[in-house]
Amino acid sequence: MRIIFVFLLLPFLTLAKSNLDISLPQENLRSKEELLAPFAGDIQIGNSNAKVKVVIFDSYSCHHCAKLYNEVFPVLEKKYIKTGKIAFIHKEFPLDKLALFASKVVHCSNNPQKTMNEIYSKQENFLTQNYEEKLLLINGIDKTCVQNFDEKTITKPAYEYSKVLKIHSTPTIYINGEILSKKGLKYFIAKIEEDLKK
Numbered sequence: 001m002r003i004i005f006v007f008l009l010l011p012f013l014t015l016a017k018s019n020l021d022i023s024l025p026q027e028n029l030r031s032k033e034e035l036l037a038p039f040a041g042d043i044q045i046g047n048s049n050a051k052v053k054v055v056i057f058d059s060y061s062c063h064h065c066a067k068l069y070n071e072v073f074p075v076l077e078k079k080y081i082k083t084g085k086i087a088f089i090h091k092e093f094p095l096d097k098l099a100l101f102a103s104k105v106v107h108c109s110n111n112p113q114k115t116m117n118e119i120y121s122k123q124e125n126f127l128t129q130n131y132e133e134k135l136l137l138i139n140g141i142d143k144t145c146v147q148n149f150d151e152k153t154i155t156k157p158a159y160e161y162s163k164v165l166k167i168h169s170t171p172t173i174y175i176n177g178e179i180l181s182k183k184g185l186k187y188f189i190a191k192i193e194e195d196l197k198k
Helices: 002-007 032-036 063-081 097-107 112-121 131-135 143-148 152-164 185-196
Strands: 043-046 052-058 086-092 172-175
Touching: 032 152, 043 063, 043 112, 052 063, 052 185, 063 086, 063 112, 063 185, 086 097, 086 152, 097 112, 097 131, 097 143, 097 152, 172 185
Parallel strands: 052 086
Antiparallel strands: 043 086, 052 172
16 A cells, blocks of 8 residues: 555646636635535535544646646545445546536536546546537536526636635645645545544
8 A cells, every 4th residue: 555655646746836816805705614504515425423524625627636636536446435435525626727617518418426436537628629618528517507507606706715725726625624724645544643642
């Protein structure tokens, strides 16, 4: 397992920055606790009553996010999610128009988690000029839903995340309300194990 961890450190060494303007008129912002809680559109996996809650903010156009879900997530799933030790919450923080469109596709899917995994596993295929056409070809997507989807349901929370939680890049990871400042997998695992012992 240690060998695996060494190779999986790489996805967290650098972060992707946003170039999507998600600014909105100033309004009453929700609290940190409210924003870290699962929303209706979030993908939630694992034991919702677990003492350790992992919240990941990511973007579908972020290469480091794709590596996280393709290489690191399977380790977490086997060790912590399937064993009921953690609650895992995926929240969207789109970095650009491609990621925002992909988020709408996931929301309009009949299986959001499966669609999320497909986008990350085939991310290079979608990072093209005709990304909208390719994303709409994913099985189980309601194209009418995508066309009519109110993107403010994604951009408004993202604006709040940036203002309240100070999120400006992806992936950003919170574990039990604390941001994971060091991005190596060993720190990820260490924090989970530390909180499990409390």
